[in-house]
Amino acid sequence: MRIPSFDLEVFFGKYEFSTPYLLAQSDCESVSIDALLRLEPDAEAARREFLNTGLGYGENNGTPALRKAVAGLFENMKPEDVVSFTGAQEGIFACMNVLLEPGDHVVCMFPAYQSLYEVARSMGCHVDFWSLRQTENGWQADMDELAALVRKDTKAIIVNSPHNPTGFTLNSAQTAALCALAEKCGAWVFCDEVYRGLGANAAAGAAAPEPAEKEAPWVADVYEKGVSLGVLSKAYGLPGLRVGWLACKDAALREGISRYKNYLSICGATPAEALALVALRHGLELLAANRNLIQRNLAVADAFFARHAETFIYNRPMAGPIGFPRMRLQGSVGDFCETLAREAGVLLLPATVYGLDEPYFRIGYGRASFADNLARLEAWMTRKGLL
Ligand SMILES: Cc1ncc(COP(=O)(O)O)c(C=O)c1O
Numbered sequence: 141m142r143i144p145s146f147d148l149e150v151f152f153g154k155y156e157f158s159t160p161y162l163l164a165q166s167d168c169e170s171v172s173i174d175a176l177l178r179l180e181p182d183a184e185a186a187r188r189e190f191l192n193t194g195l196g197y198g199e200n201n202g203t204p205a206l207r208k209a210v211a212g213l214f215e216n217m218k219p220e221d222v223v224s225f226t227g228a229q230e231g232i233f234a235c236m237n238v239l240l241e242p243g244d245h246v247v248c249m250f251p252a253y254q255s256l257y258e259v260a261r262s263m264g265c266h267v268d269f270w271s272l273r274q275t276e277n278g279w280q281a282d283m284d285e286l287a288a289l290v291r292k293d294t295k296a297i298i299v300n301s302p303h304n305p306t307g308f309t310l311n312s313a314q315t316a317a318l319c320a321l322a323e324k325c326g327a328w329v330f331c332d333e334v335y336r337g338l339g340a341n342a343a344a345g346a347a348a349p350e351p352a353e354k355e356a357p358w359v360a361d362v363y364e365k366g367v368s369l370g371v372l373s374k375a376y377g378l379p380g381l382r383v384g385w386l387a388c389k390d391a392a393l394r395e396g397i398s399r400y401k402n403y404l405s406i407c408g409a410t411p412a413e414a415l416a417l418v419a420l421r422h423g424l425e426l427l428a429a430n431r432n433l434i435q436r437n438l439a440v441a442d443a444f445f446a447r448h449a450e451t452f453i454y455n456r457p458m459a460g461p462i463g464f465p466r467m468r469l470q471g472s473v474g475d476f477c478e479t480l481a482r483e484a485g486v487l488l489l490p491a492t493v494y495g496l497d498e499p500y501f502r503i504g505y506g507r508a509s510f511a512d513n514l515a516r517l518e519a520w521m522t523r524k525g526l527l
Pocket residue numbers: 166226227228229230253300304332334371373379382384
C-alpha cells in the first residue's frame with residue numbers, strides 16, 4: 141500500500157527540534173525515568189527492579205500486568221480485551237488494516253489526525269468526512285450531519301474525542317447517539333481517545349477543574365462493535381515510552397489485530413512496558429498535575445485572547461491540551477507560522493497540515509513553558525504591527 145506523507149509529522153520533523161519555544165504541542169509536560177520511578181513508595185527498589193527488566197522479546201499483546209492495568213481504566217474491559225501497541229499510531233494502522241477492505245464506506249470526523257482517514261483512503265475505502273463546525277461557541281459537531289452521512293453499508297465510523305486539533309469533545313448523549321447510529325447499520329465505531337483522562341476543562345474563571353470521572357464513557361465500554369484507542373503519550377505526558385492500546389470486546393478483531401502486529405513491532409519494548417506499568421500505577425497523580433497545568437495555562441490564554449479579540453477567535457477547547465483558534469489576519473497561516481518560527485523561534489501548527497485552507501492554527505496548553513512562549517508570540521506580533 142502506498143500512502144501520502146503525514147503532513148503534520150513532516151512539519152514537526154522540520155521544526156520541533158530546531159524551534160526553541162514550542163506552543164503547539166499536543167503532549168502534556170513530561171517527566172524523566174528517574175522522576176517516574178520516584179513516584180514509587182520505595183524508589184530505590186523501583187530503580188533496581190527497572191534495571192533488572194529483561195531485554196528478551198515481550199508478549200505479542202503486551203505483558204499481562206500491563207493489559208490488566210489498562211483494562212482497569214475501563215468499566216467493562218478484561219485484560220484479554222486489550223492489545224498494547226508501540227504508540228497509538230501503530231494501533232490505528234493495525235486496526236484499519238484488519239477492519240477495512242478496499243471499497244468499504246467509512247465516515248471520519250474532520251479535520252483529523254491524518255492517519256485516522258488516510259490509512260483507510262490509501263487502502264481504497266471510500267471516506268466521507270463528518271466536518272466539525274466553527275460556531276459562536278467554538279467547535280461543535282452536528283449529529284444530524286453524521287446521520288445523513290451514515291449509509292446502510294457503512295463499515296466504520298471513525299471519531300476522535302477529545303479532538304485533535306479543536307478540543308471538541310463528545311458528551312455522553314452524543315456518544316450514545318453515535319453508537320446507536322452505528323448499531324442500526326452494523327458499523328464499527330473506532331474512537332481515538334488518546335486525549336482522555338484530563339476531564340472537561342473548567343469554564344473560564346472557575347476555580348477547580350472538572351474531575352476526570354465526568355468524561356463520556358470509552359466507546360468500547362458501551363458498544364459491542366466499539367474500538368477504543370488510548371495511549372500514555374498525551375494526557376500522561378509520556379510519548380517517549382511509545383505505549384498505546386486498543387480495547388475491544390470482539391475477540392476475532394483482536395486476534396486479527398494481534399496477527400497483523402506480527403508484521404509491525406511484533407511486541408512492545410520491554411523497558412517501555414515496565415515503565416508504563418509504573419505510570420499507570422500513578423496515573424491519577426500524573427493526570428492531576430497536567431490537568432492543573434492546563435487550567436493555569438487556560439487562564440493565561442483567556443486573558444490573551446480577550447486582549448486580542450480583534451485578531452483571533454479563541455475557540456477555547458472543551459477538553460484536552462489543544463485548541464484551534466482562528467486568525468482574522470490577511471494572508472496564509474502557513475506563511476505566518478513559518479515566519480514566526482524563523483524570526484521568533486515560536487512554534488504554532490498551521491491548519492494547512494490538516495488539509496484545511498483556512499486561517500486556523502493549533503495551540504497546546506499542556507506545557508510548563510506556555511505562558512513564556514505565549515508572551516514571545518505576543519511580543520513578536522506587536523513588533524510586527526500585527527496586534
Ligand atoms: C488523535 C491522535 N491519535 C493518535 C496519535 C498518535 O499518538 P502516538 O504518538 O502515541 O503514536 C496522535 C498524536 O499526535 C493524535 O493526536
